[in-house]
Amino acid sequence: MNKLIITEKPSVAMEIAKVLKINQRSDGYLYNDKYTISWAVGHLVELAEPKVYDQTYSKWNLNDLPIIPQKVQFVVKKGTKKQFQILKKQILKADSIICATDAGREGELIFRLIYRVVGKKKPIERLWVSSLTKQAIQAGFAALQPISNYNNLYAAAMSRQVSDWLVGLNATRALTMQAGGNTLLSVGRVQTPTLRLIAERYLAHINFKPEPFWQPELVMSYNNQQFKAVYFERLNDKNKAKEIVDSLQGITTTKLISVTNKERKEQPPLLYDLTGLQKKVNNLFGYSAKETLSIAQKLYEKKYITYPRTDSKHLTDDMKGTMKARLQNVGVGALQPAYETIEKIEFSKRYFNNNKVTDHHAIIPTNEPAKTLSVKENNVYLLIAASLIMAFMKPCIKLLTTYNFEPNGHKFLSKGTVVLQEGWRMAELFKNNDKEEDELLPKVPQNESVKIVAVKNQTKHTKAPPLLTVATLLALMENAGKLVEDDDEEILNKFGIGTPATRAGIIDVLFKRNYIANKGKSLIPIETGLMLYHLTKELYISNIEMTGNWEYKLKQIEAGEQPVIQFKQQIEAYTKKIVDEIKAMVVQRTDMEECPKCKQKKLLRKSKLLDCTNDGCDFQLWFTIAGKKITAKNIKDLMNNGHTAIIKGFKGKKGKFDTALKFDDNMKIKFNFK
Numbered sequence: 001m002n003k004l005i006i007t008e009k010p011s012v013a014m015e016i017a018k019v020l021k022i023n024q025r026s027d028g029y030l031y032n033d034k035y036t037i038s039w040a041v042g043h044l045v046e047l048a049e050p051k052v053y054d055q056t057y058s059k060w061n062l063n064d065l066p067i068i069p070q071k072v073q074f075v076v077k078k079g080t081k082k083q084f085q086i087l088k089k090q091i092l093k094a095d096s097i098i099c100a101t102d103a104g105r106e107g108e109l110i111f112r113l114i115y116r117v118v119g120k121k122k123p124i125e126r127l128w129v130s131s132l133t134k135q136a137i138q139a140g141f142a143a144l145q146p147i148s149n150y151n152n153l154y155a156a157a158m159s160r161q162v163s164d165w166l167v168g169l170n171a172t173r174a175l176t177m178q179a180g181g182n183t184l185l186s187v188g189r190v191q192t193p194t195l196r197l198i199a200e201r202y203l204a205h206i207n208f209k210p211e212p213f214w215q216p217e218l219v220m221s222y223n224n225q226q227f228k229a230v231y232f233e234r235l236n237d238k239n240k241a242k243e244i245v246d247s248l249q250g251i252t253t254t255k256l257i258s259v260t261n262k263e264r265k266e267q268p269p270l271l272y273d274l275t276g277l278q279k280k281v282n283n284l285f286g287y288s289a290k291e292t293l294s295i296a297q298k299l300y301e302k303k304y305i306t307y308p309r310t311d312s313k314h315l316t317d318d319m320k321g322t323m324k325a326r327l328q329n330v331g332v333g334a335l336q337p338a339y340e341t342i343e344k345i346e347f348s349k350r351y352f353n354n355n356k357v358t359d360h361h362a363i364i365p366t367n368e369p370a371k372t373l374s375v376k377e378n379n380v381y382l383l384i385a386a387s388l389i390m391a392f393m394k395p396c397i398k399l400l401t402t403y404n405f406e407p408n409g410h411k412f413l414s415k416g417t418v419v420l421q422e423g424w425r426m427a428e429l430f431k432n433n434d435k436e437e438d439e440l441l442p443k444v445p446q447n448e449s450v451k452i453v454a455v456k457n458q459t460k461h462t463k464a465p466p467l468l469t470v471a472t473l474l475a476l477m478e479n480a481g482k483l484v485e486d487d488d489e490e491i492l493n494k495f496g497i498g499t500p501a502t503r504a505g506i507i508d509v510l511f512k513r514n515y516i517a518n519k520g521k522s523l524i525p526i527e528t529g530l531m532l533y534h535l536t537k538e539l540y541i542s543n544i545e546m547t548g549n550w551e552y553k554l555k556q557i558e559a560g561e562q563p564v565i566q567f568k569q570q571i572e573a574y575t576k577k578i579v580d581e582i583k584a585m586v587v588q589r590t591d592m593e594e595c596p597k598c599k600q601k602k603l604l605r606k607s608k609l610l611d612c613t614n615d616g617c618d619f620q621l622w623f624t625i626a627g628k629k630i631t632a633k634n635i636k637d638l639m640n641n642g643h644t645a646i647i648k649g650f651k652g653k654k655g656k657f658d659t660a661l662k663f664d665d666n667m668k669i670k671f672n673f674k
């Protein structure tokens, strides 16, 4: 019997080979007398390009749209053809196959597409593990599943791939051609709503008009400790603020009228799912979502953490027995003092909840001691390690104190915080230092007099909504459902834009296509991205509710609750609708200037010339004239005044010459020798 094991990546194959003692090496695979193990390199098979269905599709044409193939075709990816051939040979040779690609939607698809293209039926079993430790792999091989258990997952994966391809292909071609065909305007079910979030926040930020407000402040002193008290509300009226401040001149003491003490208990945070980890890491260290995912993937392959592409923040009851060893493993070094405060391991419902785990549980450390980590890997690992320790620590208890003063009848408040019990915060190795420290207040008995040292009245301004960072964007994507009004609560609360496994990739696509850029830690749309936002903001393709609903339906397919054929029909109808919508739109390009000849706002600035897009007008202005590239100032002079000053360095038959330029009556460029 020759069993062929197929993994998603070489590194995972090596781990499994070690556990199963598969030691013989060959080109592209390992083997022993019982097993052969080989690997994919991510996706080896992809959807065929449109021209494979019909040669005429190689040219983009509005009239061909929508392109909806009756039956989709797959082709072997060019760059990884060699590995595919190795796998194909092994599949044909094998008696049976064990699918050991990553345990998730994309992992399932990677295996199934290879198997589909090879096209030879063999018995298949599925390995389903959440970590790569020896115990996990052994347990997984002892409990291999029939592949048919994962048919719904495959159906969901396939539906996702084909439908995103259909919509992206058709909408991108339609919009690009409708907008003149000069700039690639890439549109997609997930990337377009994401771009919209970034652009909308950016516009709200730059268009924000700060309003002045006033809030008088007292500098107080008690037992030689200074603290401040702030007027209880913001005032929009400068004169009223001045009146208050004036009426306090000469007052040197005031009584503490009342004190409110509120105890606040802060439970330790939930464990990390991928999006939660990406948000936290971006916040603390500024790594992009993609970088965090790749660091987490490495930690997983090194066996130090469990499978990172998860959307669960919980653990299952059957994991309780493994907690002690995991905690011992991470409760060393910087985390040792926190670990040692755990007196008894108690399993809280807050963390252990079978109902809140689907494919994978939260990301937690394994019991494998982490060695040889890079600085970045160490940062991410420590966060994950700390999160598990925190889950078994006591709550943090704070006392929030408010003092109420009323000098001359005006209400002023002092707010401060005292930490009564540090609890899980002891395991917080990294803190965001841009958070304001809570003010420490002196202990003042009620009715006691305190000194007023100074009265301040500064003009302050309301602040614009902050630009999005990766952390705040991920939070918005995760909770996008909540941005939409009155719809099915269940759908909206559960689904956002994209999935934890794909969000990093989506943001990356926007960068690669030059639609967004970094501005410090913030994300902003740039020229083409902003234009794309304006073109698509009214269209269904940028609709946040749509993409959330779609994700919901894919989950239903995965659960076997929605027939694939029904989803397919909906997507085809949706694709037609999107294309019709784009075809019907009048593209109001934001980058068109007024043409000096026909006076219509149809002049397009291209890389080498100004070109009028009005059909009845032939105006063009090339930027290189007689071998000389003219300057932006020259172009401006021509457009505004119809002529330029003398420009040096034109090239003619008899050598270089200098001249001014002007438009003739037909708005053609002419030399203007004076």
Ligand SMILES: [Zn+2]
Pocket: 595, 596, 597, 598, 599, 600, 602, 612, 613, 614, 617, 618, 619
């Ligand atoms: Zn014109």
